[in-house]
Amino acid sequence: MKNLIILSLLLTCGTVACAQDATVKEIAAINPPGTALAPLRYLASDELKGRGIDRPEINTAAQYIADQFKSFGVKTVPGANNYFQEFQLVTASPGKTGKATIGQLSFTLGKDFVQMTPVDAIIKFPLEYVGRVTEAGLNTIDVKGKIIMIDLGVADDDLSFRKDYGQLPALRALLTKKGAVALAARFMGKTLSWSGLSAHFNEPHLIQPDETTFLNTFIINNTPELQAILSKGYKTDAEFVVTGTMERSVNLKNVIGYIKGTDSQLKDQYVLLTSHYDHLGVGKAKMEDGKLDSIYNGARDNASGTTAVIDAARYFSKYPPARSMLFITYTAEEKGLIGSSYYASHPIVPLKQIIYNLNIDNASYDDTRLISLVGLGRTTADKHIKKACAAYGMTVNGDPTGGQLFFASDNYPLAKKGVPAPTFSFGMKTFGPEIFKRYHQLSDEVGNMDLNYMMKFIGAYILAAKYIADDPQPATWSTGDQLEKAGQELYGNK
Structure with a gap:
């Protein structure tokens, strides 16, 4: 009997490993490097002038993301204008x-x-x-x-x-x-x-x-x-x-689409994948990395994150999981989490149907063997994220600032409403000089990125999202977390 139990466990583990390997191969086949990295190269190109919200190129970037979604067969969300959630805010001058x-x-x-x-x-x-x-x-x-x-x-x-x-x-x-x-x-x-x-x-x-x-x-x-x-x-x-002081109106848009899940019981629940697609635009010309430059290309921050969301949409359009997948690339994060805050206050898909949000926001990296999960330990999905990263030879650490970055990215507006929402980021042992060498600098460009690491980052993100979306049990806030009560109130399970 003991030998039968051991054999059964070995067969089960082998089956799980084979399924994991098969998914990794599927992700690689759908997103080979040339295809997967094309959005990164375009969004961070000089042509888009740093994707500042006060420039016309921000609309070019939004349309590009929408066109990518459309080409994969990602569906438009009822209530959106095509693939856009459009809104207007005021810009105030000091x-x-x-x-x-x-x-x-x-x-x-x-x-x-x-x-x-x-x-x-x-x-x-x-x-x-x-x-x-x-x-x-x-x-x-x-x-x-x-x-x-x-x-x-x-x-x-x-x-x-x-x-x-x-x-x-x-x-x-x-x-x-x-x-x-x-x-x-x-x-x-x-x-x-x-x-x-x-x-x-x-x-x-x-x-x-x-x-x-x-x-x-x-x-x-x-x-x-x-x-x-x-x-x-x-x-x-x-x-x-x-x-x-002076005021003027500015038109903004989040880009949004979804893929319907395959499970009849779970398809009305959504796993939300997010990033912000704006950056700092064009500034004063200065010498950096040996050249005169004025465009904040924002390859790491956050063309990389938006690229991973696009690549996830490409994958899930061919291999939809049990739950539905919702994709949002936010505008105006650099101006104070504007796009995500607007969605949190004006959700098109109700927040109570969004069981988890895996956000991406990147500054830079100082360890390509790591993924930094801002919010590690705060939700029950950590096991899925660690497993996915391990499949790509990486381990997971937490916020190198001791928890402060959790409040500084697009995960937070939904998190404070109760949606379990960490941020999946490049590996950072410390939030120090190596990070600030590229973070919000003119030199944040594709040409000085480790693209092999970027490919592993994309793969691990997609695999983690699949594990979370296929888990029969929805991810929740960890017991005792400061946002656990907000989650209980949102989902009605107090």
Whole structure:
């Protein structure tokens, strides 16, 4: 009997291995390198001028993705305009002049402080400094009729800044509800990071629909003088004056399509595969990697991710899994997760039918033996992702920032609504110099990518999606995860 059991187990394992090998071969046959990498080469080409949302080439990129979907037989989603979810938002340009006064200290707009939502303002009210605070902490403070000053992060710790910055929308919503008149956030990161932050807010940027209902928010760079007065506790009048802001409308589109599943019981459930197809566009010309350049091609970020989604659509159109597959390439991620936030608030396929979202967003890589799963340990699909990566000779690690990247990509707008949604990324042992060598740089081009690694990345992504879509049990948030309750509420299984 014992020998029969062992033989049975060996046969079962052999069958599973054979099925896995067969799928790997199918993926390779459907997506040979020349075919699989063609979208990467095109989307990251100079012809598309960096896919900035303020340039006409962004529409060329969207049409290209839609044409790819159509050529595979991917279906259009009822409620979309062909393969597009179209919407319009406002781009706001920062004020031409502005000044802030706190006690005897003065700050200049664009240099010492920035405004998160550009709008002309004259605000003069009592200011109360409350330090680094959470939603729970704000609930214990009387904020009505006050400018509330908080800390973003702790001194010279950029990771803590990223975490606090990700919580700003929730704090702004709560302060608005409780009757505060403005929020002043003290920047506690590094000097170099302040340069990047101020540069971002000194450019026109898209306004999220819910931002228009939030109170005015300013971010102020920390100085020794400001530190001195706040260290003693601070309650006094403060004034913020901003003039010369401008607004214009901008038309945007997510690209969306689906493939129907084969299982009669599971076909109304969807596994969602996503990436963003926009990038930074064209900037000032400068020397980088030995050449004068001005186009942010965004090969890694995120033509690579969009390529993997296109290749997944090509594969699943020929080999549909049990559940239906939904494909979305988002617009305007670089402007603040705009496309994914819009879909989360205006879903065409209801979120409760989307049982899992495997997002892709890439910065760069420092280890081609790895896949970094941002959200490792947070959902029950980890086993499928690890198994798929192992089939391509790779292992899986987690977020190299300790969890902060989870809030910084297109997985998050759906995740906070309850959809289990990690981000599948290139291998990063650390989020350090090797990553920043290419991340948001002019040199992020196809010519300096490891394309053999890119092929393994694509294959592992498709295989992981297949395992998740074919599993009779839907993937869920892990027990005890901070978003488990949101998932239970979304799917009605509290």
